[in-house]
Amino acid sequence: MREALKGCPLSREQVVDEMNRLAGLEGIPGSGNSRQPVTPALLDKWVSPASAGHIVPLRLLPVFCQVVGSTLPVAALAAPLGASLVSGEDLSLLEWARTERKRKEYARRARRLAQEAGIE
Numbered sequence: 001m002r003e004a005l006k007g008c009p010l011s012r013e014q015v016v017d018e019m020n021r022l023a024g025l026e027g028i029p030g031s032g033n034s035r036q037p038v039t040p041a042l043l044d045k046w047v048s049p050a051s052a053g054h055i056v057p058l059r060l061l062p063v064f065c066q067v068v069g070s071t072l073p074v075a076a077l078a079a080p081l082g083a084s085l086v087s088g089e090d091l092s093l094l095e096w097a098r099t100e101r102k103r104k105e106y107a108r109r110a111r112r113l114a115q116e117a118g119i120e
Contacts, residue, residue, distance in 0.1 A: 001056065002047040004070035012040050018067045019043075019060065028059050 008015060020030070020037045029035040038060065045054035056064060056073075065071055075085045086094055114120040 001064065001073045002049075004065070004068045004072040005043075005047055007070060007072075008068035010068070012043055015064075015067050016040050016043055019063050022063050022066060023060065026063070028063060030060075 005012070005015065010018070016038050022028075023030065023038075030037045042054070045051040046056045048054070061073055065073055071085050071087065078084060111120065
């Protein structure tokens, strides 16, 4: 989260305000047991290396990522599991590759059926 926040052009106060706005629009409760809105002090605790006991609630992580425009925090969660995030141009390339693989599979099947039918 710290790296994602560094790369964000918004101030911490703007990040907090936007997180609270988006969370409210989506009906996502705030932070902690009391479900209070996110504050700049709380955001600072979430990103401080010295505050290991303060962890962003999982329900707010996608909101944070959307506000700062980064998927780094989610990627950090996925990496130890051997998973990675794919988006943007890489996602388009992956979808193209899957489609191309199916196209080739169907072309092989069509050739085989044509040979069996005596068409080719």
